[in-house]
Amino acid sequence: MPPGAVAPGTFGDRAATENVGGRCQAASLIDVLIPDSKQRRSAGFVRIRATARMPEEMYAVGPRRIAPLARAVGDTARTLSRLADVRALVAAVVQQKKCTPAMLAAELDDGPVQGSALLRIAVDDVYAGTRSNPEADLHDLIRRAKLPVPEFNPKLYVDEEFIGSPDAWWQFAGVAAEVDSSEYHLSPEDHERTLSRDRRMRKYGINVLHFTPRQIRTQPGEVISTIKSALAAANFHPPRSVRARSATAVASPDGRLASPGTR
Numbered sequence: 001m002p003p004g005a006v007a008p009g010t011f012g013d014r015a016a017t018e019n020v021g022g023r024c025q026a027a028s029l030i031d032v033l034i035p036d037s038k039q040r041r042s043a044g045f046v047r048i049r050a051t052a053r054m055p056e057e058m059y060a061v062g063p064r065r066i067a068p069l070a071r072a073v074g075d076t077a078r079t080l081s082r083l084a085d086v087r088a089l090v091a092a093v094v095q096q097k098k099c100t101p102a103m104l105a106a107e108l109d110d111g112p113v114q115g116s117a118l119l120r121i122a123v124d125d126v127y128a129g130t131r132s133n134p135e136a137d138l139h140d141l142i143r144r145a146k147l148p149v150p151e152f153n154p155k156l157y158v159d160e161e162f163i164g165s166p167d168a169w170w171q172f173a174g175v176a177a178e179v180d181s182s183e184y185h186l187s188p189e190d191h192e193r194t195l196s197r198d199r200r201m202r203k204y205g206i207n208v209l210h211f212t213p214r215q216i217r218t219q220p221g222e223v224i225s226t227i228k229s230a231l232a233a234a235n236f237h238p239p240r241s242v243r244a245r246s247a248t249a250v251a252s253p254d255g256r257l258a259s260p261g262t263r
Contacts, residue, residue: 033050069093070106074119078114086121087136090123091132129152129247134179135153135167137217139168142168156242163201164176164197172236173230180210181212205237
C-alpha cells in the first residue's frame with residue numbers, strides 16, 4: 001500500500017491523535033480501520049484493524065479519511081500498556097479542547113471492554129478535573145492518604161475578578177496546590193505568570209503550595225505531610241468571598257452540561 005493510500009476503511013488511531021499533538025507510543029505506525037467482513041493484511045507502517053464498529057462520521061485530510069478523534073483516542077488507548085501513556089494521551093486532547101470528557105466517556109461506553117481499564121481510569125481523571133499526568137498522580141496520592149479530595153483546576157473569582165485556576169483547591173481551608181511541571185513552565189513569561197497568579201491568590205489569604213512532579217513521585221510522604229499541615233492549620237477568613245467555578249462541569253457532545261454523576 002503506497003503512502004497516503006486508503007484501504008477500504010478509514011485511518012484511525014495514531015494518524016488522528018498525532019494531528020492534534022496526541023502522545024502515544026509506536027507513532028511510526030498508522031492504523032487503518034476496515035469492516036471485519038474484509039480481509040487485508042498489515043504491511044510496513046500500515047497496521048490493519050478489522051472492526052465491527054466502523055465510524056459513522058469521517059473527516060477528509062487530503063486523500064485520507066480520518067476517524068473522529070474520540071474514537072481514535074479510544075482505539076489507541078486500548079493498545080497501550082502504561083497508565084502514564086494513556087493519561088498523557090487523554091489529557092492532551094482535553095487540554096487542547098479537541099475532545100470533551102463526555103465525548104471520551106461516550107466512546108468508552110460504546111467501545112469494547114477488553115483493554116479499556118486504563119482508559120476508564122484516565123477518563124475518570126479528566127472528569128475529576130485533572131489535566132496532566134502529574135496532576136493525576138497528585139490525585140492518586142491524595143486518595144491513598146485519605147485526605148479531603150480537592151477540586152482540580154477550578155476557576156477562582158472574587159466578585160467578578162478572576163484570580164487564578166490552581167491545580168488543586170480546598171475551599172474549606174483556602175489551600176491551593178500547584179504542580180510545577182517544566183513542560184508548562186519553561187519560559188520567563190510562564191514563570192512571571194505563575195508568580196503573578198500566586199500574588200493574586202495570596203492577596204485573599206489563600207495558602208499556595210508548590211510541588212514538582214518528581215516530588216510527588218519520589219517524596220510522597222513529604223508531599224502529604226505538607227498538605228496535611230496546611231489543611232490542619234487553616235484559618236481561612238478572606239477579606240472578600242472567594243468562589244470556585246468547577247472544572248468538572250463539562251459540555252457533552254450535544255452541548256448539554258454533563259458531570260461525573262450524570263454519565
